[in-house]
Amino acid sequence: MADQTAPTPEQPKQHPEPVVAPKPQPQRVPQQKSQQQGRFNQNQQRSQQQWADISVVIPLYNEEESLKELHQQLRSTLGRMNIRYELIFIDDGSTDRSIQVLRDLRRTDKHIRIYRFRRNYGKSAALSVGFEKAQGSIVITMDADLQDDPAEIPALKKKLDEGYDLVSGWKKVRHDPITKTIPSKFFNFITSLMTGVHLHDMNCGLKAYRKDVVKSVNVYGELHRYVPVLAHWEGFKVGEIVVHHRARKFGKTKFGIGRFWKGFLDLLTVLFTTRYFRRPLHLFGPLGLIAILAGMVIDGVLVFEWFQGSTALSNRPLFLVGIMLIIVGIQFFSIGLLGEMISKSRRIEEEYSIKEVIK
Ligand code: UDP
Ligand code: MG
Numbered sequence: 001m002a003d004q005t006a007p008t009p010e011q012p013k014q015h016p017e018p019v020v021a022p023k024p025q026p027q028r029v030p031q032q033k034s035q036q037q038g039r040f041n042q043n044q045q046r047s048q049q050q051w052a053d054i055s056v057v058i059p060l061y062n063e064e065e066s067l068k069e070l071h072q073q074l075r076s077t078l079g080r081m082n083i084r085y086e087l088i089f090i091d092d093g094s095t096d097r098s099i100q101v102l103r104d105l106r107r108t109d110k111h112i113r114i115y116r117f118r119r120n121y122g123k124s125a126a127l128s129v130g131f132e133k134a135q136g137s138i139v140i141t142m143d144a145d146l147q148d149d150p151a152e153i154p155a156l157k158k159k160l161d162e163g164y165d166l167v168s169g170w171k172k173v174r175h176d177p178i179t180k181t182i183p184s185k186f187f188n189f190i191t192s193l194m195t196g197v198h199l200h201d202m203n204c205g206l207k208a209y210r211k212d213v214v215k216s217v218n219v220y221g222e223l224h225r226y227v228p229v230l231a232h233w234e235g236f237k238v239g240e241i242v243v244h245h246r247a248r249k250f251g252k253t254k255f256g257i258g259r260f261w262k263g264f265l266d267l268l269t270v271l272f273t274t275r276y277f278r279r280p281l282h283l284f285g286p287l288g289l290i291a292i293l294a295g296m297v298i299d300g301v302l303v304f305e306w307f308q309g310s311t312a313l314s315n316r317p318l319f320l321v322g323i324m325l326i327i328v329g330i331q332f333f334s335i336g337l338l339g340e341m342i343s344k345s346r347r348i349e350e351e352y353s354i355k356e357v358i359k
Contacts, residue, residue, distance in 0.1 A: 057130030060144035065250035093120035165236035169206035280339025288332030295325030
């Protein structure tokens with residue numbers, strides 16, 4: 001729907017302010033409707049022709065001070081690269097003047113496309129819409145707060161050309177407060193251990209993707225942190241390069257301390273929906289077995305001691321812990337088995353990512 005209203009560089013802008021979900025306009029006369037239809041087909045054709053080489057997707061939430069400078073930097077880098085590009089700004093429900101600044105920029109630069117959310121849905125939602133709308137064969141994502149340096153785009157592209165499908169930035173020298181850098185190191189270590197994707201800086205906003213990746217990976221909730229894991233799981237080749245990072249010049253971070261808690265929950269979601277989705281028993285089975293074994297060992301030792309004539313079992317609280325571990329273990333095991341049955345009986349579609357079909 002939004003494609004009907006979104007301006008593209010080759011066509012005149014219809015709305016001063018494109019929105020994701022345009023308000024219904026019942027008063028439209030049939031003739032206008034058919035024009036709309038026509039434009040839609042044109043758009044479809046254009047996306048097949050792929051008019052941009054690079055799409056830069058920029059989620060933003062209250063970043064009015066940074067946008068102008070960011071645009072200048074992007075323009076200078078992309079202009080020098082001699083490629084066709086588009087700049088997709090996703091205004092994630094900003095309450096400051098961001099949208100006015102963007103509109104002013106749009107007037108001077110037809111590479112810009114703006115999608116504005118009705119409210120703040122979060123960075124993942126913004127990226128998801130950006131991914132859907134991007135038409136370039138390469139998609140770059142970057143933060144709008146000037147912390148990511150647009151001058152890194154050629155290096156990211158070069159790495160993609162080496163055969164990677166997703167290249168993540170690694171802010172090796174980071175200009176963030178210690179309250180963020182230390183938890184981030186821990187987060188990256190755990191994620192790399194649990195998922196098998198060995199990146200130093202999973203959550204870096206600056207990343208480059210081949211079009212196939214953004215069209216097949218489903219970013220929802222707050223899963224933007226784990227796009228490389230999702231991509232890796234679908235068989236895409238994931239790499240990283242060191243990128244230049246800058247301190248936040250204007251405004252403040254949009255994520256509070258809650259990011260770590262949410263990040264952890266999302267890691268569980270990612271593990272569950274990728275690694276263990278089809279084999280739930282592989283997750284619950286070992287947990288259950290460990291609990292059952294631990295319970296049996298504890299209770300076995302206590303029963304043995306009781307036989308030897310020492311303390312009565314009724315005086316050993318640890319005995320109850322052992323029983324509880326056995327019961328919990330059996331439950332884990334049963335949940336795993338039930339999960340297996342459900343995943344076997346359900347017909348799961350779009351489960352496998354197919355790279356190519358040769359007939
Ligand atoms: N952002 C967004 N929606 C949100 C929060 C953040 O689009 O709900 C954008 C924000 O404007 C910025 C990027 O996501 O362009 C990264 O946010 P921020 O700089 O606050 O994160 P940090 O650098 O602290 O990780
Ligand atoms: Mg930032």
